[in-house]
Amino acid sequence: MFTLNMLAPGQSAEVVCVSGADSISSRLREMGFVPGEAVRLLRLAPLGDPLKCMIHGSRIALRNREAQRVVVSPQ
Amino acid sequence: MVQTSRRVVLVGNPNTGKSTLFGALSGVSVRTGNYAGVTIEKKVGRLADSDFTVELVDLPGTYSLSPRSPDEFVAVEVLTGVAVGEAVPDLVVCVVNATVLRRNLFLVSQLRELGCPLLVVVNMIDAARSRDLSVDCETLAANLGVPVIAISASKREGIEQLRLAIHEALTSATSVEPIRPLPAAFYEISARVSKQLASQTNLTLAKESRVNLYLIERALLDACGETEKTIIRRSGERAKLILETGRADLKRTLGELNEIECQSRYAWSRQMLEGVLGDGGRESHRVTDWLDSILTHRVFGLFIFAGLMLLIFQSIYAWSGIPMAAIESAQGYLSGLIESVLAPGILRSLVVDGIIGGVGGVLIFVPQIGLLFLFLAILEDFGYMARAAFLVDRIMSLLGLSGKSFLPLMSSFACAVPGVMATRVIENPRDRLATIFVAPFMSCSARLPVYLLLITAFVPATSVIGGFVSLRGLVLLAMYLVGVFVAIPTAWLLKRTVLRGESSPLVLELPEYKWPDWRVIGLRVYEACKAFVIRAGTLIFAASIVIWAAGYLPGNHSRQHELQTLIKTAESDSAQLVIWQTELQGESGRLLEESFLGQLGHVIEPAVKPLGWDWRIGVGAIASFPAREVIIATLGTVYSLGGDVDEENEGLMDALRASTWPDGTPVYNIPVALSIMVFFALCAQCVSTLLVMKRETNSWRWPIFSFVYMTTLAYFGAMLTYQIGMRF
Numbered sequence: 001m002f003t004l005n006m007l008a009p010g011q012s013a014e015v016v017c018v019s020g021a022d023s024i025s026s027r028l029r030e031m032g033f034v035p036g037e038a039v040r041l042l043r044l045a046p047l048g049d050p051l052k053c054m055i056h057g058s059r060i061a062l063r064n065r066e067a068q069r070v071v072v073s074p075q
Numbered sequence: 076m077v078q079t080s081r082r083v084v085l086v087g088n089p090n091t092g093k094s095t096l097f098g099a100l101s102g103v104s105v106r107t108g109n110y111a112g113v114t115i116e117k118k119v120g121r122l123a124d125s126d127f128t129v130e131l132v133d134l135p136g137t138y139s140l141s142p143r144s145p146d147e148f149v150a151v152e153v154l155t156g157v158a159v160g161e162a163v164p165d166l167v168v169c170v171v172n173a174t175v176l177r178r179n180l181f182l183v184s185q186l187r188e189l190g191c192p193l194l195v196v197v198n199m200i201d202a203a204r205s206r207d208l209s210v211d212c213e214t215l216a217a218n219l220g221v222p223v224i225a226i227s228a229s230k231r232e233g234i235e236q237l238r239l240a241i242h243e244a245l246t247s248a249t250s251v252e253p254i255r256p257l258p259a260a261f262y263e264i265s266a267r268v269s270k271q272l273a274s275q276t277n278l279t280l281a282k283e284s285r286v287n288l289y290l291i292e293r294a295l296l297d298a299c300g301e302t303e304k305t306i307i308r309r310s311g312e313r314a315k316l317i318l319e320t321g322r323a324d325l326k327r328t329l330g331e332l333n334e335i336e337c338q339s340r341y342a343w344s345r346q347m348l349e350g351v352l353g354d355g356g357r358e359s360h361r362v363t364d365w366l367d368s369i370l371t372h373r374v375f376g377l378f379i380f381a382g383l384m385l386l387i388f389q390s391i392y393a394w395s396g397i398p399m400a401a402i403e404s405a406q407g408y409l410s411g412l413i414e415s416v417l418a419p420g421i422l423r424s425l426v427v428d429g430i431i432g433g434v435g436g437v438l439i440f441v442p443q444i445g446l447l448f449l450f451l452a453i454l455e456d457f458g459y460m461a462r463a464a465f466l467v468d469r470i471m472s473l474l475g476l477s478g479k480s481f482l483p484l485m486s487s488f489a490c491a492v493p494g495v496m497a498t499r500v501i502e503n504p505r506d507r508l509a510t511i512f513v514a515p516f517m518s519c520s521a522r523l524p525v526y527l528l529l530i531t532a533f534v535p536a537t538s539v540i541g542g543f544v545s546l547r548g549l550v551l552l553a554m555y556l557v558g559v560f561v562a563i564p565t566a567w568l569l570k571r572t573v574l575r576g577e578s579s580p581l582v583l584e585l586p587e588y589k590w591p592d593w594r595v596i597g598l599r600v601y602e603a604c605k606a607f608v609i610r611a612g613t614l615i616f617a618a619s620i621v622i623w624a625a626g627y628l629p630g631n632h633s634r635q636h637e638l639q640t641l642i643k644t645a646e647s648d649s650a651q652l653v654i655w656q657t658e659l660q661g662e663s664g665r666l667l668e669e670s671f672l673g674q675l676g677h678v679i680e681p682a683v684k685p686l687g688w689d690w691r692i693g694v695g696a697i698a699s700f701p702a703r704e705v706i707i708a709t710l711g712t713v714y715s716l717g718g719d720v721d722e723e724n725e726g727l728m729d730a731l732r733a734s735t736w737p738d739g740t741p742v743y744n745i746p747v748a749l750s751i752m753v754f755f756a757l758c759a760q761c762v763s764t765l766l767v768m769k770r771e772t773n774s775w776r777w778p779i780f781s782f783v784y785m786t787t788l789a790y791f792g793a794m795l796t797y798q799i800g801m802r803f
Contacts, residue, residue, distance in 0.1 A: 029337035
């Protein structure tokens with residue numbers, strides 16, 4: 001399973017799904033991590049966590065722990 | 076003509092320029108307060124309109140209407156009109172960002188589903204235009220079935236059209252047919268659950284059946300959410316069972332409910348944008364990409380961050396000195412004026428020491444609060460704050476906090492009062508409470524006089540480590556570190572005990588950079604200062620009066636007042652003057668010892684003896700409850716030097732060194748000085764901080780808990796310091 005945090009900076013992917021049924025997963029889905037959406041990893045914070053990605057034309061910072069819930073298929 | 080009042084509620088995602096629009100519509104006529112029982116701020120403004128007064132309510136920015144905490148539930152309650160003491164809104168204005176329309180329409184879909192009278196405002200149309208993104212608002216309005224107005228709040232473009240549109244929407248009162256973006260099966264099952272709840276329980280969430288149904292739909296969608304909790308609280312186990320059965324039905328028919336909801340809403344959003352967005356245009360903002368490559372750079376990013384923090388810290392510390400000195404001298408001038416008019420007596424003491432001293436004690440914080448909020452507002456409006464949180468999140472997450480806690484803690488080194496107020500940027504309530512709780516452990520500037528006095532008086536001026544560092548400097552540094560080292564395990568423990576909960580995720584939008592809007596910044600600074608002075612200030616003032624009374628009563632002050640009159644009329648260089656002054660100092664010291672405060676000092680002496688303290692230090696510690704630095708003036712009074720001494724006063728240092736126990740042994744030695752300093756490093760002797768905590772958490776629980784916790788720590792910390800120190 002390939003997840004958002006495994007992408008290289010600059011790499012684009014398509015969201016497959018967000019795993020989990022708790023409020024963190026709901027929040028991610030509400031923020032636009034829904035199947036078919038294009039996402040691009042922009043960069044990592046200086047200490048390697050969190051990461052910054054681009055989705056729906058806006059930049060979102062996520063911790064690795066949250067990014068692991070976002071299953072993607074790299075392009 | 077009868078003036079009727081209408082209610083307009085402003086909602087929108089964060090970073091849509093909602094507060095800029097709120098400012099543009101309502102000017103500065105804003106009332107702020109808290110909603111009953113929660114920490115979120117309620118902002119109400121007025122909108123000028125010829126036919127009726129319009130009350131404009133600004134809700135905190137939100138991505139969705141699914142309430143996960145009592146704070147978020149307030150937004151839903153206000154929108155649906157079921158909140159206690161809140162009227163049903165006549166119109167909801169949803170602000171969307173023209174450059175992130177698809178995601179912003181998620182919230183619009185929830186509002187359209189609610190079926191409230193709605194107006195959609197496409198803000199930042201200028202930013203979209205500069206990137207060749209075109210938005211066809213007429214088509215969007217036709218698709219959505221509600222009016223759509225394009226504006227640029229920061230450039231004040233389209234504000235008049237918006238005013239007219241609001242007026243039109245309020246007068247025409249056309250009903251809006253609710254949409255149903257989710258699969259039909261969802262609404263069928265929801266309706267059935269609603270009927271069951273109505274027939275089997277006494278549940279009424281709202282007067283309108285449409286709102287009632289909407290809230291039940293939300294309860295089904297958000298398992299363990301705040302709507303469900305409210306229903307269960309009102310109607311008990313029976314309602315819980317009905318909801319759970321309904322949810323199981325939904326899951327069987329549709330699958331993972333939240334997934335279905337989000338997919339359906341984004342599909343709806345795509346449908347709404349058909350024919351709305353033109354071809355071409357750049358998705359990404361070049362300036363933001365460029366600035367981010369520097370400001371969030373692995374090396375430069377951290378350096379710039381450290382530099383900015385240093386600048387803010389330094390300015391709160393140094394630049395506020397001038398206005399603070401001005402406030403102090405104004406206070407001194409006023410006191411002098413009163414003293415020249417009023418004869419010495421209880422009234423004069425009340426006015427000068429109680430009232431003017433109390434008001435001054437409140438106003439003295441205003442420059443620091445104003446400066447901190449000026450910086451915060453500039454960085455926030457520019458878009459840097461989210462980046463700062465991004466940079467330091469990793470470090471703060473080790474403590475169970477997030478990157479957003481860094482700045483409030485940092486500014487607490489200058490003063491915990493603005494620091495606690497700055498925690499408003501932290502949305503997660505548990506993180507926010509933990510940050511508020513540990514903020515007073517950061518050594519603020521009020522502790523510095525206490526440290527300086529005791530270090531200069533008792534720590535020898537020797538240098539250590541080959542002459543580079545002075546021992547005094549090391550002790551001072553150690554005092555700053557004591558607070559930090561206690562704060563770390565405190566935050567860690569809090570997040571694992573009282574504030575335990577699902578670890579808060581960091582899902583943070585990094586907005587595009589833009590020029591700060593001076594009107595928004597001005598309003599933020601003004602609001603912060605006003606809120607402090609009015610709501611915390613009155614209580615700080617009251618506490619000052621109480622301490623004044625405890626130190627003044629019940630002694631007979633006639634000789635003291637007589638002496639004060641004599642000194643004022645005496646010639647400046649007469650020998651008699653010196654005698655009178657000495658007698659006055661002795662008299663003031665005696666009166667303080669006999670006052671309620673002094674008596675209390677004697678009562679607690681056995682309790683503070685293990686700390687190496689005598690009753691005088693005990694009195695100092697109690698009298699410094701309004702503010703730590705008061706201990707110096709109190710010690711000055713107890714040692715009969717008059718209250719007008721500061722930490723560089725040689726007489727006070729000599730008096731401390733000469734002070735003895737009844738058996739003749741000196742009271743002060745290095746362990747005692749360290750024990751006092753450790754006590755002041757850890758104690759909660761600052762009524763302003765406690766009252767700001769009360770204001771910000773909207774309950775007495777946290778300040779009381781904080782006071783007990785910090786005082787206990789301070790007591791045992793001081794005892795440990797003294798007992799260990801005496802073994803060497």
